[in-house]
Amino acid sequence: MRYFFSSIMMMLIFNACTFINDDIVNVVKVNKADVIVNEKQFFSVKTPQTCSVKEQNKFVYNVLHDSYLWSDKVLSQDYLINNYDSPREILESLKYKDDHFSYIMDLPKADSFFGQGKYNNFGFIPFLIEHEKYGLALVVAFVYPNSPAQNGGVKRGDLIIKVNDTIINGESIDSIYSSLKKMNRIKFTFVKNNKIYNKYLSKYRYTIQTISQSHIYTLKNKRIGYMVLSNFIEMSKYEIDAMFRRFKKEKISELILDLRYNGGGDVRIANHLASLIGGENVINKVSEHMSFNEKYSKLNKTTFFEPYNSNQLNLKRLFVITSERTCSASERVIHNLKASHTGMEIIQIGKKTCGKPYGYEGVGVFCNKVLFSINTESTNGDQKGKYTDGLTPTCKAEDDMFKLLGDQEESSLKEALYYINNNKCSSAKSSFGYEIIDFITEYLGL
Secondary structure, X not given: OHHXXXXXXXXXXXXXXXXXXXXXXXXXXXXXXXXXXXXXXXXXXXXXXXXXXXXXXXXXXXXXXXXXXXXXXXOOOHHHHHHOOOHHHHHHHHOXXXXXXXXXXXXXXXXXXXXXXXXXXXXXXXXXXXXXXXEEEEEEEEEOOOOHHHHOOOOOOOEEEEEOOEEOOOXXXXXXXXXXXXXXXXXXXXXXXXXXXXXXXXXXXXXXXXXXXXXXXXXOOEEEEEEEEOOEOOOHHHXXXXXXXXXXXXXXXXXXXXXXXXXXXXXXXXHHHHHHHHHHHOOOOEEEEEEOOHHHHHHOEEEXXXXXXXXXXXXXXXXXXXXXXXXXXXXHHHHHHOOHHHOOEEEEEEOOOOOOOEXXXXXXXXXOEEEEOOOEEEEEOOOOOOOOOOOOOOEEOOOOOOOOOOOOOOHXXXXXXXXXXXXXXXXXXXXXXXXXXXXXXXHHOO
């Protein structure tokens, strides 16, 4: 795991909501307001010397009473350590009622994703829908580049009606979820253009490409850039820089940033992206303030937008497509650029975001596991935060999953383009013949 921990040394905060989009820095002591990695201790809580269930439970219990943002709201009876069968169980039981984000992850999976930028899954995001013709079904909402799904010809909008010959219905859906998470090879039954066909997909490890789509449109003599960004991880910076070099060369005057499936990630990369977008409007200005609980308030700090970069766009406004899956670091791009001192206008298209103004400054590494416990809260340059109900869109729009991302007729993108041309939201209302029942994310794993 040496590579993993050397990568950790380079990070400060990871934030997440959906797949795995969290911060991995083990914080122990302060050195000029920076955090230091130490595998033996997490803040003032020492790593267990043995890996008995009791010792692992004790570690989680102690972290929740130490650096956890809501440590003052956690039950304080020591006997609770013996009441749970696993550290995951005690975490779920004791964490604060408004905390939907703290969790425990296996260390090898964290190493694979954060250290090496790799997934090990089927490579697509399915949503459970109620279809007007087929009833309960899974629809492919997003396909990861280089993945088994993409290489197997799966596309956004493909409809799945059976999994391993099991019809999708209310009685089978839990077992289907379990199969998606645990099985390495699955037969999917698709229906397209009223034709039914089967396709086998097998999981394998693939390197993540975080910008999955990009286009440049010309409308009314305007050059409009569009990019779909799915994660903020270390390697995203190189993809973002290359994309902005292209946008700069093509002299785009408007940017549509599609974050509808971006659950968050490294906020340093998010700040880099925001800095490139705002450019001279935000150079060296306050990006955000980050605060800890009262015990660690001496760690509170302010971060700034980056200095001059030759790829910066100097845009006065930004269009962002969002959904309930837009979370954490993605929300910070929006919220931090909204601060009054940037002078920027942010036009949000789609649906409310997930509502996560929190982060993980460090993680607790123990017994081949990683504990992500919320321990920071952020506000923007105006000292505004608390958007736990999500960031509200300027123009509401549906996610038309039966049209490809980048298709100018896809409802959210179409709404953004309408606003660019008319400086207002359209009055269009969309109906696609289905209702979203559930966002399936946990099965993807790493």
